[in-house]
Amino acid sequence: MVSGLRAPGFQPDTGRESGEAAVKDEPETEPAAQNSDETFYCEAEASVAGEKEKPGGESSETDLEIEDTEKLFTTGQRELYLEACKLVGVVPVSYFIRNMEESYMNLNHHGLGPSGTKAIAIALVNISNNDLGLKGASTISEFLQRNTSSLLNLQLSGNNFKDEAAELFCQAFSANYRIKTLDLSHNEFSDKGGEHLGQMLALNIGLQSLDLSWNHFHTRGAVALCNGLRANVTLQKLDLSMNGFGNEGATALGEVLRLNNSLVYIDISSNDISNEGVIKISKGLEFNESLKVLKLFLNPVSMDGATLLILSIKRNPKSKMEEIDISNVLVSEQFVKILDGVCAIHPQLDVTYKAVQGFSAKKELLLWTNPMKLIQSYADQHQITVIDFFKSLNPNGRMMMSVGDFRKAMIQQDKVPMNPYQVRELIKKLAEKTGMVNFSCWCLGGALRIMKPGGIKNCGLCYGSIKTAKFSPDDFNVSLA
Known part of the structure; x- marks a missing residue:
């Protein structure tokens, strides 16, 4: 038992x-x-x-x-x-x-x-942080080559793996197609390791999520990894943050984005990529039809580079981009106007930047008016519940939406006008970790309460008071006192 x-x-x-x-x-x-x-x-x-x-x-x-x-x-x-x-x-x-x-x-x-x-x-x-080293990598590699029908999620972060271990993993994952998620972050892979892992990516047909953050890939390793990505057709999520791709690595990544139609999430934060590299990435984004999230935080990118990024999305009518993170970049009001024009074409897009130069405190306050209060006020005026409002956003009336679809619906709806800042704040509070927004988890009260059979959990998002609440897997009904 x-x-x-x-x-x-x-x-x-x-x-x-x-x-x-x-x-x-x-x-x-x-x-x-x-x-x-x-x-x-x-x-x-x-x-x-x-x-x-x-x-x-x-x-x-x-x-x-x-x-x-x-x-x-x-x-x-x-x-x-x-x-x-x-x-x-x-x-x-x-x-x-x-x-x-x-x-x-x-x-x-x-x-x-x-x-x-x-x-x-x-x-x-999960066997992370065990200092497994080369001997441990050899054992794992042998196991994976013997067994291709069990493990789905393997976390090997922080195990002091070096380039020799990368060669062993190349052998293992070229044959193992069952593992979907692999975490090799916080290890000691350098350019030679990048060559081995790039070869693995070219051959593997199972991995969907790969974390290579906090390693030591530089130009040669970055280019090798990207060469492997060009041939890969299954990988969806890739974390390369905290490495040293530089502009040459960004150039290779731009070519991947031009050709690859499986990647939906890429994190290349803190990779010493400047505007020169962003130009190449932007050219790839003009043709990409799959990427939804691009994180470029902590790279030496200026507002000019940020402008190139969003204009590349504007020029691509098939872009699915939902999030661009350049949250260390200070932008101007002119950039915000350009972004508004891009969002008119791609309403699902959200760009996170540091701040807007010259914005007064009053303007900032208006931008960040609590979105839940606005929705609550609308619901009170029209004698409906907040849940009714959210359900009206979904054409099929279901209780769940992807974050991208929810953002698009909130921007396009005219019942409670909101700016992108307010929508972003709303999503931070209401989205689940899975990337989905689930309306069945919301009701109105002195605090938002997630009602489940067997318990009530306080969340602290909404206002008002509950008189009655009924929950079923298909609906959530709340009447106010």
Whole structure:
């Protein structure tokens, strides 16, 4: 019986957590009633798992309902766990999904069974910060080449891996196509390692998320990585921040952006890229049809470079860009006017910069008027709930939208006019970590309260007072006192 799980932290060859034990013994208690929100069933046989009916008294949230919602542009732990459940043939445990961001959770009386426990272990392999070095890299590489059907998420950050380890990982990941998320950040890879990893990227057909931040890639390694990216067709999220790409690396990346149609997220913050490199990146963005997030924070880019970036989006009618982070760049009111013109064509776009030169305190105050208060005021005047307002933004009436679609809808709607600053603030407060906005988590009260079967959680976002609140997975209704 699994009583407690501290995640992530399983070692791939033993299933044990590095450091503390993964399972904590707890006194046996009577299993909860079947209609409890925390009662779940995991079937061991893959052939029948999808056909099992839910126990009669089980609530609608007991087994996770997997819908064809909009695809997230990142592969998070939730998606990895769902994939692992499919792999071993069990029903996903929604209690685990709701609490997987916590460092500890109690899984007493969840009927996991061997296969259910295996699905959790598969999704959460984390052996970061263990100083594994070359010997550890060799062991991991051998394991991955033997086993191509289990692990989905492998976190190897901070293990003192050098270029020799990169060669081993190249061998492993050229053959292993099951792993979707790989974290190799905070290691010691340099240009030679970049060449090996670039070769790996050219051959790998499984990775969706790769973190190479805080390594030592410079021009030669950066160009090699980008050469591999040009041939890669599966990678969606790439973190290269805190390296030394420079303008030559940015030139190679610009060519990747021109040709690649799978990458949706790139972080090249703090890579010594100046306006010269931004020119090359901008040329790539004029042709790119997939990228949604570009982070260029802490690069020596001026307002001229920032202007080139946003104009490249304007010139690309097929651009899907949603976020550009240049939050160390001071811009002018003229830049803001140009950005407004770009956003008129691409309303989903949000550009984060440091500040606007010459803006008075009064102007700043007007820009940052609390957006939730504006929505609350509109709802009061029209005798509707805030949830009704948000649902009206979604053409299909569903309770969930991607952040990009939500931003676009908020900019285009005319019921509660908002500027991009207010929309950005709203998204910061309301978006989930998954990149989705979920209206079913909102209601009005002295504080925003997330209502779930079995509990109420305060969030502190809304105003007013609750008289009655009813929750179902499909709707959220609130009437005000």
